[in-house]
Amino acid sequence: MRNPSHKGLPPAPDVQPDDRSTSERRAADAEMARVLRTEPFRMALDSSGAGIAHWKHDALHDVVEPMRHHVIMAHKGVMQRMERRSGKSIAIGTFRPGVVNIVPEGSSSRWDIPKPVDVVQLYLPDATLQRVAGEAGTAGTAELIERTAHPDTITSRLLLSAADSLGGHGVLDALFRHQLTDLLATRLLAAHAGSPTTFQPTMGGLAPKVLLRAIERLRCDSEADVSLDALASDAGLSRFHFCRSFKESTGLSPHAWLRQHRLEQAMNILRESDESIVSVAAALGYSSQTAFAAAFKKLTGETPSDWRRRMR
Template structure:
């Protein structure tokens, strides 16, 4: 069995990753371990890279306010440590989240975003080559191209626990540790296909949750800027479930109730409008469906700790 390459304090040694198969250009992409060392400005607390191109790393880093450039791996992260709010900006889109145990963040290969994390972070990362994910998908009988969804502090206790358990086997080159990491990588890849893949999969969805197709339809309806009915009755009817079972299954799949998901989505829309337009606060409130500027300001402050005016001033 091949041994992984362990990162030493110099950070010079690196194993080559599998050749990419994505149609997206990979000329400027760095391996994930190299890009993380650059953007975090430190060396990993512990790291193991396997000849397959996969790797697991435990980082303890300071606050981050920088752009993570495109990488040649999917990067999946799970968190230790204290809770904290953060922002992730991709183009003109802003995602906010709370780092805490039980959530995961996914950076698909080739993507780039700016991160604003105000406090130190303790995080375990999986570096997953696209080929590994595709192979696991093929072996499960699903030959369609697979893309992972971008996630920011997304509730997924199963993936979080699996990934955090890997930090205990980064101490050496022992055969058992190597085997554990390889099997854990396979298991995590399977879990990602079930819960975080962007295309249809023949794998079974999370027990008790919505199927990927049904969840996608529900989210498209919730995101709609048209007059689509986003009532609980309409959402449940479209899924072929009772309102009770739809709410339970939606929360099982996303970690949020439909109402909380929509509130989070509208907050992200509000941040985009406040940052990138000169629209008065009252117009932002109306555009997002709030009955008054006061109601919008109160909801915004509950979620961010700031008024819309204060947040706009700081964000620019």
């Protein structure tokens, strides 16, 4: 079945094996910039190219070439029909909140989207997917299934939450992205892999001394590395098992624990000093007063100024 609005469009690309090595393919952010012909609304990338990007782009009628990352998309914008074509295969779906698109590493297809799009994308290196699969005890190589407007409210909600972690607080945002990337990889392995993975419940938390070291690192106000890699390495665990064990011990993820700690620091400063809101934001590592105020209000329901007035 063809959509008559697509008359005169170039034919879909034939599906041919992509014989280029992974390193020869474009990174996901570069390929998306080429196809969408715009700059991302917000984006944060790691050195591997893994990251989160929020795009607002116009209608799209073009071929997405093979990339060296898996790309997972969740939609924020208006509901609309779309087509995704690979050779003679045509997938027709509806963009709306609660659905996801999955573009496995190395795949290529033509996209026809008639209206502007508001979308959050995860760029996931295959090495990260395989690491999480290995840490979870999965046998064999994990391969993602291509999805088009596939209902998955859990993955969609997780990915859309990442849009709030772009540009407010460097340390907190990076820790949240790394934690969320692993969590999304876990979800993809469970729901969108050729051989779905079953994850066993966490058994026990961190040893008391290990937990104390992790908390001391998170509390440190110096330039200490509080990345998920550093925390896990210090505990002698994989990222996957560290996060699960830390939450078992504290009831909070590492990111949530650090966010709560920073909030408590902010409250102490606001209550006990006359420091300006700008100064408090800078002292706690926020990129701006606006970012600090938004984070504070999200957790307390009040702006820093209103909270200070009420507590004095």
